[in-house]
Amino acid sequence: xxxxxxxxxxxxxxxxxxxxxxxxxxxxxxxxxxxxxxxxxxxxxxxxxxxxxxxxxxxxxxxxxxxxxxxxxxxxxxxxxxxxxxxxxxxxxxxxxxxxxxxxxxxxxxxxxxxxxxxxxxxxxxxxxxxxxxxxxxxxxxxxxxxxxxxxxxxxxxxxxxxxxxxxxxxxxxxxxxxxxx
Amino acid sequence: xxxxxxxxxxxxxxxxxxxxxxxxxxxxxxxxxxxxxxxxxxxxxxxxxxxxxxxxxxxxxxxxxxxxxxxxxxxxxxxxxxxxxxxxxxxxxxxxxxxxxxxxxxxxxxxxxxxxxxxxxxxxxxxxxxxxxxxxxxxxxxxxxxxxxxxxxxxxxxxxxxxxxxxxxxxxxxxxxxxxxxxxxxxxxxxxxxxxxxxxxxxxxxxxxxxxxxxxxxxxxxxxxxxxxxxxxxxxxxxxxxxxxx
Amino acid sequence: xxxxxxxxxxxxxxxxxxxxxxxxxxxxxxxxxxxxxxxxxxxxxxxxxxxxxxxxxxxxxxxxxxxxxxxxxxxxxxxxxxxxxxxxxxxxxxxxxxxxxxxxxxxxxxxxxxxxxxxxxxxxxxxxxxxxxxxxxxxxxxxxxxxxxxxxxxxxxxxxxxxxxxxxxxxxxxxxxxxxxxxxxxxxxxxxxxxxxxxxxxxxxxxxxxxxxxxxxxxxxxxxxxxxxxxxxxxxxxxxxxxxxxxxxxxxxxxxxxxxxxxxxxxxxxxxxxxxxxxxxxxxxxxxxxxxxxxxxxxxxxxxxxxxxxxxxxxxxxxxxxxxxxxxxxxxxxxxxxxxxxxxxxxxxxxxxxxxx
Numbered sequence: 001x002x003x004x005x006x007x008x009x010x011x012x013x014x015x016x017x018x019x020x021x022x023x024x025x026x027x028x029x030x031x032x033x034x035x036x037x038x039x040x041x042x043x044x045x046x047x048x049x050x051x052x053x054x055x056x057x058x059x060x061x062x063x064x065x066x067x068x069x070x071x072x073x074x075x076x077x078x079x080x081x082x083x084x085x086x087x088x089x090x091x092x093x094x095x096x097x098x099x100x101x102x103x104x105x106x107x108x109x110x111x112x113x114x115x116x117x118x119x120x121x122x123x124x125x126x127x128x129x130x131x132x133x134x135x136x137x138x139x140x141x142x143x144x145x146x147x148x149x150x151x152x153x154x155x156x157x158x159x160x161x162x163x164x165x166x167x168x169x170x171x172x173x174x175x176x177x178x179x180x181x182x
Numbered sequence: 183x184x185x186x187x188x189x190x191x192x193x194x195x196x197x198x199x200x201x202x203x204x205x206x207x208x209x210x211x212x213x214x215x216x217x218x219x220x221x222x223x224x225x226x227x228x229x230x231x232x233x234x235x236x237x238x239x240x241x242x243x244x245x246x247x248x249x250x251x252x253x254x255x256x257x258x259x260x261x262x263x264x265x266x267x268x269x270x271x272x273x274x275x276x277x278x279x280x281x282x283x284x285x286x287x288x289x290x291x292x293x294x295x296x297x298x299x300x301x302x303x304x305x306x307x308x309x310x311x312x313x314x315x316x317x318x319x320x321x322x323x324x325x326x327x328x329x330x331x332x333x334x335x336x337x338x339x340x341x342x343x344x345x346x347x348x349x350x351x352x353x354x355x356x357x358x359x360x361x362x363x364x365x366x367x368x369x370x371x372x373x374x375x376x377x378x379x380x381x382x383x384x385x386x387x388x389x390x391x392x393x394x395x396x397x398x399x400x401x402x403x404x405x406x407x408x409x410x411x412x413x414x415x416x417x418x419x420x421x422x423x424x425x426x427x428x
Numbered sequence: 429x430x431x432x433x434x435x436x437x438x439x440x441x442x443x444x445x446x447x448x449x450x451x452x453x454x455x456x457x458x459x460x461x462x463x464x465x466x467x468x469x470x471x472x473x474x475x476x477x478x479x480x481x482x483x484x485x486x487x488x489x490x491x492x493x494x495x496x497x498x499x500x501x502x503x504x505x506x507x508x509x510x511x512x513x514x515x516x517x518x519x520x521x522x523x524x525x526x527x528x529x530x531x532x533x534x535x536x537x538x539x540x541x542x543x544x545x546x547x548x549x550x551x552x553x554x555x556x557x558x559x560x561x562x563x564x565x566x567x568x569x570x571x572x573x574x575x576x577x578x579x580x581x582x583x584x585x586x587x588x589x590x591x592x593x594x595x596x597x598x599x600x601x602x603x604x605x606x607x608x609x610x611x612x613x614x615x616x617x618x619x620x621x622x623x624x625x626x627x628x629x630x631x632x633x634x635x636x637x638x639x640x641x642x643x644x645x646x647x648x649x650x651x652x653x654x655x656x657x658x659x660x661x662x663x664x665x666x667x668x669x670x671x672x673x674x675x676x677x678x679x680x681x682x683x684x685x686x687x688x689x690x691x692x693x694x695x696x697x698x699x700x701x702x703x704x705x706x707x708x709x710x711x712x713x714x715x716x717x718x719x720x721x722x723x724x725x726x727x728x729x730x731x732x733x734x735x736x737x738x739x740x741x742x743x744x745x746x747x748x749x750x751x752x753x754x755x756x757x758x759x760x761x762x763x764x765x766x767x768x769x770x771x772x773x774x775x776x777x778x779x780x781x782x783x784x785x
Contacts, residue, residue, distance in 0.1 A: 026433070026604070033433055033606055041433065041604035045459060045542065064570075066693025068603045069765050193635075223631035226497065238637045244626035246496045247639040249519050252489040255481065259493025260626070262477045263451050263501070267628045285489070288482035 006037070006062060009147065010070045012087055013134075014055035015079030015100075020134035023160075024077065025056035027138055030156035031148040032060035040068035053082055060147075075145070077137050079103055079120075096144055098137050116140060118182050124175065132175040139179020189213035191222045195239045202395040202402025205234055205301065207359045209241070211369045212270070212299060215376055216243065225268040226260050228253040230282075232274035233307040251282025254289035257296045268379055270297040276306045279315040279339045286341075293350030293384040293427045297375040300341060303392040304413065311397030315339040318416055323397070338416065342389050346422035352384030354422040358391040358414065360406045367419075374424075384427030391417055429608040436574040436600040437462035439607045440530065443575035444502050445470060446609060447582040448617035449528070451477040451501040453490040455509060458542045459598035460532035463504045474614050484509040488516030488529070495525040496638040497627040498619025500582055504530030506598075507548050508539060510556075517591055518557025522640030524624075524655065526585035528578060529563070530594045532601040535763035543763025544598035546685060549740035552595050553714045560652045562659055564592040564666065565713040567684040571605035577711075586622075588662050595713060597736065599686040599765060659715075668711035669720035673699065677706030679778050680728040682721065682745050683735065684710045687766065691734055694771035703779045710741075721748040730778045731755045734771055736764070 009032070013025045022043050032039035043056045057070035074095040078084045084104045091097050093112045102121035118140050120133035129136070142148050148156070153176055157169045188194075191213035199205045216222050225243040229235055231250035238245035248256040253271035261269045278286050278300050289296065304321060306312040312325040316338050320329040330338075345354040353375050357368035368390055375386035391413050393405035400408060434442070441463045444452070452471060454464035464480065471478035481487035487503045494501040505513060510531045520527055533548050535541035552565045564584055566577040574596060581592035619625040626636045642648035670688075673695060674680050683691040688709040698705035708724035710717050725731055731753050733742045739757040746755050758774045760766040 029433055029604060033431060039433070039604075039606060042599070043602055045598070045602055063696075064692070065605070065689070066696070067690045067765070067768050068599065068605075071767055222629075224628045226626050226628060228493070235641060238639055242635050244629055244636045245638070246493065246626050247523075247637070247641055248492070249489065249515055252485070252492075252516070255486040255489035256493035256496070258479070258481075258486075259451070259453065259490035259495070259501070260497050261493075262479060262490070263494045263497050263499040264627055267497075284482050285486055288486065 009058070009060040009075055010073050010092075011058040011060075011075040011077070012055060012070050012073040013058070013077045014053065014083030014087055017052050017054040019054070019079050020131065021054045021079065022056050024134040024138050025058045026160055027135070027156055028058045028060070028147070030159055031152055034152055034155050034159070035148070037062060038065050040065040042068040053080070055083060075141065077141065079133065079137070081105060098140055098144070100133055100137060102133070116144060118179065120179070123178055123182065127174070127178060129171060129175050129178070132171065135172050135175035136179040136182070139176035140182050141179075142176065143180045189217045191216035191242050193240055193242050197240060198236065199233065200396045202393065202405060203233070204359050204390070204392040207365060208299065208301060208368070208390050208392070209237065211365070211372055212272070213241065214369060215373045218373070219376060219380070221268050221376070224266070225270070226264070228257045228260070228269070228271040230271070230273040230277035232277050234272055234274065234301065235308065237272055251277050251280070252285055253277065254282065254285040254294065254296070254298065258289055258292070258294050261294060261296055265295070265382070268297075268376060270299060270376070272299045273301070274307070275300070275302045275304065275314045275316040279341050287348070290345055290348045290385045290387070291350045293352070295379050295382050296385060297372075297379050298385070298387040299372065300387055300389045301392045302341070302389055302417065303394040305394045305397045307394050307397055311394070318412055340417065341387070342422040345387055350385050350427055351387070351423050352378040352427045353386035353388070353424050355424070356389040356391065356417060356419050356422065358409065358419060360410055378426065381426065382428060391419070429610065431606040431608050433604045434571060434607045435462055435602060435604050436571045436596060437532065437602070438466045439571050440574040440578050440594065440596070441466035441470070442609065443578045444528065444582070445474055445476060446612070446614055447579040448500045448615055449476070449502050449582065450499050450616040451479070451494045453479050453481050453487040453494070453501070453503045455481050455484045455487050455505065457506045457509045459534060459544070459601050460504050460506045460530065462601070463530060475616055484512035485515065488513040488520075491527050492516050492520050492523070492525065495520060495527040496523070496625065498622035498625025500586070500617035502528040502530065504532065506532045506534045507536045507545070510548060510551065514557040517563065518559050518561065519640050520591050521557065521561035521563060522559060523638045524589045525591070525638065526589050527591050528581045528585055528594065529591055530596065533595065533597040535761065541763040542598065544686065544736060544765060545761065545763055546597055546687060546735050547737040547740065547761060548595065549713065549735070549737060552593055553716070553744075556593065561655065562590070562714055564588070564590060564662065565595050566592065567595045567711060567713050568600060569685055569688045569709060571600065571603065572607050574600060575607055575609065584666060588658055590658070590662070595685065597686055663715040666712055667715045667717035667720065669717035669724070670709045670711060671720065671724040672707040672709070674706030674708055674724040675727065676704055677728055678704040678782055679730045679732060679775055680706045680708055680725050681771065681775065682708050682710070682731060682733045682741070684713060684741065687734055687736055690766055690768050691771050693768035694775060697768065697772045698775045698779070701776075703775060705775050716744050716748065718748040721745065722750070725749050725753060728753060729782055732774055732778060733757045734766065734774070735759045736766065737761050
């Protein structure tokens with residue numbers, strides 16, 4: 001039913017609490033789930049509730065997931081400086097890093113990985129999609145990897161957005177499109 | 183005419199209590215109330231750790247033996263699963279006001295629909311007469327051999343006074359069983375507690391000032407006199423809080 | 429059956445409700461608080477009871493009362509909170525009551541940390557309270573198993589009138605994985621089939637007493653001996669283990685719970701390098717699946733135990749294989765999650781040792 005590439009994905013998403021890191025991770029996990037694959041999602045958990053760093057690991061595979069904790073991601077989505085510093089060198093060779101260049105100052109000199117810089121936070125603000133930089137980055141990930149078909153994206157969003165907030169599906173779709181066209 | 187047959191809610195097992203101990207009277211009062219309300223088949227009692235630990239053998243309703251101080255939590259578990267049953271705990275001062283303080287206070291704050299029978303005799307009786315949270319200032323016990331020194335051991339806990347400040351409490355009343363008139367008042371208070379429970383109106387606690395002749399080193403009659411002269415002035419009898427919470 | 433993504437803690441809570449758990453008594457502690465939060469939201473909608481107790485001590489005693497009245501009930505906590513519950517667990521076991529207890533382990537001792545750990549193995553299997561007793565211990569390894577084994581725990585607890593413990597950890601509690609539930613109406617448990625329950629005799633039977641006090645030594649001895657006779661039945665019926673590529677393995681890795689899934693990845697990686705590695709995973713930690721482990725190690729030359737602790741399961745593995753093989757240990761503790769690559773390195777070292785022999 002889906003044409004996305006059936007590759008093993010070991011993904012880290014990282015940023016500040018409140019940027020929607022866990023939500024974006026959940027969305028990726030649902031891409032895998034609805035694609036009929038094995039998936040896991042694991043948040044970092046700590047004492048801080050807001051403003052601290054937040055990250056999560058997402059695994060998508062055709063085999064049962066061993067470690068849900070990703071330490072050498074083949075995909076990194078990163079939305080703040082401390083997380084960039086922490087994870088950029090952990091990306092596996094041939095991996096992909098998608099960086100919110102509105103917030104992250106660093107630029108990697110690694111030539112064994114692909115780094116994509118997207119000014120996602122600025123794009124979100126300019127397009128009345130404040131707080132959806134995370135989804136713009138997911139859109140860019142889809143463009144880079146084909147991780148989800150258009151049909152799957154909407155399905156996954158409808159699955160994780162509560163029906164009481166249904167109108168958010170369209171905003172998210174718009175953010176995905178922005179990312180895909182970036 | 184007074185009825186001196188044994189209440190049905192008491193079994194035929196002979197009490198193990200010391201001569202002159204007032205546990206027997208209070209057991210009987212609880213059993214009479216259960217009989218009069220016709221609720222034996224719908225009642226679950228929770229025993230403490232202390233002298234009344236084996237009350238499960240004496241009451242004819244279903245009975246549970248709790249860990250020291252935990253009876254109100256155990257009662258909560260029974261009551262929440264069976265909101266239409268009657269649940270009472272029967273606890274001493276060490277059990278209720280020392281190790282079980284948190285369970286007591288929080289069952290009260292929740293307005294748990296249970297009835298607590300609280301025996302205050304200022305003593306850990308079963309272990310041989312040590313200081314209780316309710317031991318009076320100056321009172322000699324095995325662990326206060328020179329008398330309770332408030333500079334060292336602090337002050338007695340006044341349970342009804344504390345509970346009177348708690349919103350979930352429907353009834354906090356202190357009674358005694360030193361003579362027939364007080365015994366009748368005590369029974370009326372226990373009945374009131376069960377009625378509050380029947381109407382799902384909140385937490386009820388009846389504190390019964392009681393004697394411990396053995397550990398006080400007094401005869402039963404001397405003990406009653408000592409209670410009147412020493413305990414009642416420190417722990418005045420009366421209703422501290424009354425009124426449906428719900 | 430629809431696959432849904434759920435956190436282990438939430439899947440476990442939902443499964444408990446579907447297993448007829450009518451009352452849940454909780455207290456917040458990381459990393460298991462989602463169980464309470466889920467129960468708080470869901471229980472009122474299905475006619476069940478959620479209550480946040482004033483302490484772990486109170487929560488387990490509420491379970492004691494509720495279980496006494498014959499109702500399926502549960503409490504959950506994480507390591508330090510489980511220590512507090514141990515008093516109540518002992519009373520529950522001593523009174524021969526069924527209930528389910530969840531430990532989503534974190535690092536210890538003391539306040540320890542909040543990251544995943546398996547350092548309560550000894551507590552769970554040896555000393556979850558004072559006195560002569562055991563509890564059934566299930567160690568799930570996936571979110572689906574968090575759901576499946578809580579159901580089994582309720583059934584076995586009822587069957588053998590004893591507490592059953594789910595020994596999970598922060599990794600399993602916090603992670604999301606696909607999970608499915610069997611269709612079917614939710615039916616809250618009642619006291620039927622439990623003639624011993626103290627739920628009010630209704631003037632139809634003599635009074636029931638729930639009690640663990642026996643002042644006559646011989647009487648207490650009798651009850652303990654009877655209980656251990658029941659444990660023999662449990663030992664015959666309940667042990668469970670999974671073995672993976674163990675039949676022809678030179679090196680068998682023994683691991684349970686979330687560590688087993690990490691070890692499985694390491695075993696796969698070792699196989700792809702041509703190393704004959706396998707895995708044996710105890711699912712019940714008490715009763716310990718001695719026979720299954722012995723069988724899984726029948727052709728092995730080395731056994732590697734791996735845990736998120738200082739090696740609490742090692743002795744049980746040695747006993748299960750009757751000390752016939754060298755047993756080595758690799759573990760991380762304090763909340764550090766071992767990497768499959770670290771476990772693989774251990775396997776490779778053992779393989780090199782074997783080749784050198």
